[in-house]
Amino acid sequence: METKSVILTGGASGIGRKTVQHLTDLGIAVGIIDIDDRALHLAEELRDKGATCYATLADISDAGAVHQAAQMLTEKIGPVQGLVNNAGIVNNIAPLEKMAQSAWEKEIAVNLTGTFNMIRAVIPAMRDAEYGRIVNVSSGAARGGLINQAGYSASKAGILGLTRAVTLEYARHNISCNAVLPGMTETEKVAAMPGVIKDAALAMTPAGRFGDMAEASHLIAFLLSAEAGFINGADIDINGGAHLNVMPLGSRKEATRQQR
Numbered sequence: 001m002e003t004k005s006v007i008l009t010g011g012a013s014g015i016g017r018k019t020v021q022h023l024t025d026l027g028i029a030v031g032i033i034d035i036d037d038r039a040l041h042l043a044e045e046l047r048d049k050g051a052t053c054y055a056t057l058a059d060i061s062d063a064g065a066v067h068q069a070a071q072m073l074t075e076k077i078g079p080v081q082g083l084v085n086n087a088g089i090v091n092n093i094a095p096l097e098k099m100a101q102s103a104w105e106k107e108i109a110v111n112l113t114g115t116f117n118m119i120r121a122v123i124p125a126m127r128d129a130e131y132g133r134i135v136n137v138s139s140g141a142a143r144g145g146l147i148n149q150a151g152y153s154a155s156k157a158g159i160l161g162l163t164r165a166v167t168l169e170y171a172r173h174n175i176s177c178n179a180v181l182p183g184m185t186e187t188e189k190v191a192a193m194p195g196v197i198k199d200a201a202l203a204m205t206p207a208g209r210f211g212d213m214a215e216a217s218h219l220i221a222f223l224l225s226a227e228a229g230f231i232n233g234a235d236i237d238i239n240g241g242a243h244l245n246v247m248p249l250g251s252r253k254e255a256t257r258q259q260r
């Protein structure tokens with residue numbers, strides 16, 4: 001088997017957009033689900049270049065809409081062999097006590113329930129074909145948590161539990177389900193963050209830089225490949241070593257100097 005058709009959520013911008021471009025470069029047919037109509041333009045652009053790429057607008061937190069979108073895309077790209085749950089939101093930066101209930105619910109609905117909805121929409125066909133590759137985009141926030149981002153942190157940690165449950169239930173059908181945990185990656189949104197936040201994140205990153213979207217897209221593409229089938233239920237960090245939770249680089253340099 002080979003992975004020739006993939007549905008990806010959140011392909012209109014950032015890591016998702018880069019991954020769509022990379023997958024179509026590899027000759028894979030891609031169906032995009034997004035709420036942003038830039039996804040439609042991207043698909044059209046890629047089709048003009050000879051790729052097989054279609055997009056449809058749907059909110060992944062709506063199970064009915066997801067089901068319809070997956071059906072429509074399957075008609076265009078063929079039976080779905082790969083799924084990338086990439087769409088995710090942060091709309092809720094507030095201390096726990098001040099967090100609006102609706103804001104918490106929205107992050108859980110899109111990031112976690114959206115991932116669940118997508119998997120439920122495509123996995124029966126994967127099981128029948130005895131082949132499937134699922135990649136869930138979580139976050140470093142699933143490990144360490146983020147201050148003032150309880151909804152985002154909980155939703156991304158929930159994705160890890162969901163990933164493991166899917167592996168336990170479906171691995172015997174040659175279906176893999178893995179989570180990737182990006183650290184700060186140079187997307188448009190990260191570029192627009194306040195300098196003080198970026199400096200703090202950089203200081204926590206042993207590599208001394210942020211990730212490139214192409215690096216994330218290559219990891220996702222590998223996990224989608226037939227060859228990656230024995231990697232299952234894994235949490236894979238892609239963050240320049242930030243999960244090691246080191247002291248800020250400056251302090252480490254200072255400590256080394258003092259030891260000499």
Ligand SMILES: NC(=O)c1ccc[n+]([C@@H]2O[C@H](COP(=O)([O-])OP(=O)(O)OC[C@H]3O[C@@H](n4cnc5c(N)ncnc54)[C@H](O)[C@@H]3O)[C@@H](O)[C@H]2O)c1
Nearest residue numbers: 010012013014015034035036059060086087088139184185
């Ligand atoms: N950029 C980073 O540094 C970083 C770090 C850790 C994790 N991540 C994760 O990587 C993924 C991609 O991040 P990004 O920075 O490229 O984000 P982005 O905001 O650029 O892209 C997210 C996409 O998801 C779409 N989307 C949002 N809500 C949706 C919904 N309800 N239904 C369908 N589509 C929806 C958006 O329209 C957008 O196209 C996210 O899950 C994010 O949490 C990113």
